[in-house]
Amino acid sequence: MEEELLKIREVSKHFGGVYAVNGVSLGVRSGSIWGLVGPNGSGKTTLFNTILGLHRPDEGAIYFNGTCISHLAPHQIYALGLVSAFQIPRLFQGLSVLDNMLVAARGHQGDSFLNSLFLRGDWQKQEVEFADRAMEILELLELDRLALSPAGELSGGQRKLLEIGRGLMASPTLLLLDEPAAGVNPKLGRRIFEGIENLRREGLSFFIIEHRLELLFDFAHWVYVMDKGKIVVQGEPQDVVRNPEFYQIYFGE
Amino acid sequence: MDPLVYVLDLIVFIGIFGIMSLSLNLEFGFAGLANFGKVAFFLVGAYSYALLSEIGVSFYLCLIAGALVSATVGFLVSLPTLRLREDHLAIVVLTFGEILRLVVKSERWIGGVWGMAVSPAISVAGASARVGVLVNIGLVYLCLVICFLVVQLLANSPYGRVIRAIREDEIAAEALGKDRAKYRAQIFALGSAIAGLAGGLYAQYIQFIDPYMFMPMITFTVWIMVILDGPANNWGALLGAALVMLFDRGTNIAKDYLALAVDPSNLQYILFGVLIILILLYRPQGLLRESKVKTKAIDRVGHGRRATKNKGS
Numbered sequence: 229m230e231e232e233l234l235k236i237r238e239v240s241k242h243f244g245g246v247y248a249v250n251g252v253s254l255g256v257r258s259g260s261i262w263g264l265v266g267p268n269g270s271g272k273t274t275l276f277n278t279i280l281g282l283h284r285p286d287e288g289a290i291y292f293n294g295t296c297i298s299h300l301a302p303h304q305i306y307a308l309g310l311v312s313a314f315q316i317p318r319l320f321q322g323l324s325v326l327d328n329m330l331v332a333a334r335g336h337q338g339d340s341f342l343n344s345l346f347l348r349g350d351w352q353k354q355e356v357e358f359a360d361r362a363m364e365i366l367e368l369l370e371l372d373r374l375a376l377s378p379a380g381e382l383s384g385g386q387r388k389l390l391e392i393g394r395g396l397m398a399s400p401t402l403l404l405l406d407e408p409a410a411g412v413n414p415k416l417g418r419r420i421f422e423g424i425e426n427l428r429r430e431g432l433s434f435f436i437i438e439h440r441l442e443l444l445f446d447f448a449h450w451v452y453v454m455d456k457g458k459i460v461v462q463g464e465p466q467d468v469v470r471n472p473e474f475y476q477i478y479f480g481e
Numbered sequence: 482m483d484p485l486v487y488v489l490d491l492i493v494f495i496g497i498f499g500i501m502s503l504s505l506n507l508e509f510g511f512a513g514l515a516n517f518g519k520v521a522f523f524l525v526g527a528y529s530y531a532l533l534s535e536i537g538v539s540f541y542l543c544l545i546a547g548a549l550v551s552a553t554v555g556f557l558v559s560l561p562t563l564r565l566r567e568d569h570l571a572i573v574v575l576t577f578g579e580i581l582r583l584v585v586k587s588e589r590w591i592g593g594v595w596g597m598a599v600s601p602a603i604s605v606a607g608a609s610a611r612v613g614v615l616v617n618i619g620l621v622y623l624c625l626v627i628c629f630l631v632v633q634l635l636a637n638s639p640y641g642r643v644i645r646a647i648r649e650d651e652i653a654a655e656a657l658g659k660d661r662a663k664y665r666a667q668i669f670a671l672g673s674a675i676a677g678l679a680g681g682l683y684a685q686y687i688q689f690i691d692p693y694m695f696m697p698m699i700t701f702t703v704w705i706m707v708i709l710d711g712p713a714n715n716w717g718a719l720l721g722a723a724l725v726m727l728f729d730r731g732t733n734i735a736k737d738y739l740a741l742a743v744d745p746s747n748l749q750y751i752l753f754g755v756l757i758i759l760i761l762l763y764r765p766q767g768l769l770r771e772s773k774v775k776t777k778a779i780d781r782v783g784h785g786r787r788a789t790k791n792k793g794s
Contacts (some may be wrong), residue, residue, distance in 0.1 A: 233650065280656060282652070282656065301660070302655045302656050302658075303655055303656075303658045303659055303660045303661075306656065306657060306658035307658055311657075312656060314627075314656070318650050318652065318653035318656075319649075319650070319653070320645065320646045320649035320650055320653065320654075321649055322645065322648075322649050322771065322776075322781075323642065323645055323646060323649065323774070325772055326779060326782060327642050327645075327646075328646075330639065330642060331642055331643060331646045331654070331659070332657045332658075334658060336639050337639075338638050338639030338640060339640060339643050339659070340640070341635075341640050341667050341671075343640075344634070344635060344638035344639055344640035344641070345631065345634055345635065345638070345640075348634075348638070351638070351639060351658055352776060352777045352778065355639065355776055355777070355778040356777065356778045356781060358778065359733070359778035359779065359781065359782055363782060375782055376779075376782065378630055389784075394657065398657070398658070419482070437494075440714060
């Protein structure tokens with residue numbers, strides 16, 4: 229059996245008396261695309277934020293690559309290669325599109341205070357490579373023409389794409405995407421998923437929340453269905469689609 | 482008084498406040514930290530200089546030590562205020578500055594209300610007032626150039642990009658692997674070190690310090706300098722310092738020539754208020770634009786795009 233990249237054991241998170249995530253256990257294996265679906269308010273985003281360290285889980289443990297990450301700060305989790313793109317893009321609006329990408333580069337030597345002052349030669353060389361990769365990703369997302377414009381000038385869909393691009397820029401091991409195809413046109417939505425599939429072949433793993441089921445189910449290898457803070461159904465997409473419980477939760481009677 | 486000395490004196494003040502303005506620009510302009518306790522670090526630098534020079538330490542060591550002590554205080558202040566957002570941070574550091582001033586005022590061993598005499602950094606035996614001020618211009622502007630280079634190099638580096646990113650969205654920066662507590666503490670320490678250096682230069686130039694010279698108005702004056710000419714632009718910070726200092730001195734001179742119902746030096750505060758309101762209403766980004774992050778890699782991308790554009794047309 230393949231090794232589980234991300235392992236979540238009995239994780240709960242409540243806000244006051246409301247259990248947003250209630251005893252969730254699941255696993256994500258490397259080299260595949262994993263889906264997470266469920267009605268609005270079922271706790272998907274809370275689960276993602278808990279994985280990323282933005283919320284501390286009240287109970288349970290989260291392992292990434294065998295390391296327990298439930299008590300690490302978000303920047304430490306990022307350093308391990310577990311990276312996300314927010315559902316509502318949180319761009320650095322005053323910075324250019326390219327700068328937004330470069331902030332996300334993992335292991336940039338110039339990010340440290342002393343290096344940026346005294347080792348200018350070293351990080352400048354490194355940054356040229358980062359910039360080349362950033363431009364490749366921007367090209368894929370059709371944002372390369374806007375590389376030097378402020379991120380605040382992008383349209384809603386473009387912001388979404390840049391948010392995903394920033395996640396890719398980190399060369400993560402596992403990328404969590406929260407509704408990558410929401411708010412972009414259907415053709416581009418499919419292109420995003422095709423891009424994701426290409427990156428998967430290169431060894432990246434994905435864990436994706438998406439309401440556009442026709443897209444997600446075409447590409448995902450395994451789908452978890454969440455309702456009221458719990459995982460209620462899981463399986464391969466073609467099985468989940470035929471599951472009556474899934475139908476009732478998602479589409480109603 | 483010799484009018485030339487008056488002009489030279491103005492130049493020294495522009496230099497000292499230029500350093501202050503650069504320091505606040507680093508903290509607020511680039512990193513978004515609303516440091517309303519600027520004067521506290523100015524005070525720490527000035528008193529450190531005074532105390533050390535009293536026991537006979539040479540002036541450059543006094544200046545460096547003043548900056549280091551101030552940096553330490555800045556670092557310590559950053560720790561409890563780590564989680565505070567803009568306005569809360571502003572209130573806490575503002576009160577910190579005022580409390581520190583009151584403590585200094587009531588401590589006898591550092592002069593209390595009577596203040597301390599400070600020996601000048603470089604004194605030329607038998608020289609005229611002009612030469613004395615000229616020497617100070619040299620010293621102050623040497624320090625200004627060093628500070629400018631440091632802040633400018635930082636602003637145009639990945640580090641500068643990260644602190645701007647933290648200014649724009651702390652949570653997103655944290656989720657993209659940036660330890661915001663670390664960056665915040667570093668910026669506080671460096672900004673305070675620069676302000677401390679300015680304080681040391683100020684103390685040795687005036688040759689006397691007392692707690693009344695470190696009123697919160699100093700902080701607000703530096704803020705006007707930064708807001709006036711556009712945060713996150715180092716040239717703007719210097720231009721702002723020059724304009725505000727000219728205005729400050731101008732109203733003092735005007736006092737002798739204009740017969741107004743209001744004392745011009747009080748009128749100056751009113752005018753500053755009006756000026757800030759006008760700037761915030763009509764040009765909130767300041768007179769100059771925010772400077773972009775400039776590194777070799779970004780220049781390359783810029784050139785590449787221009788080249789393809791030219792081909793296309």
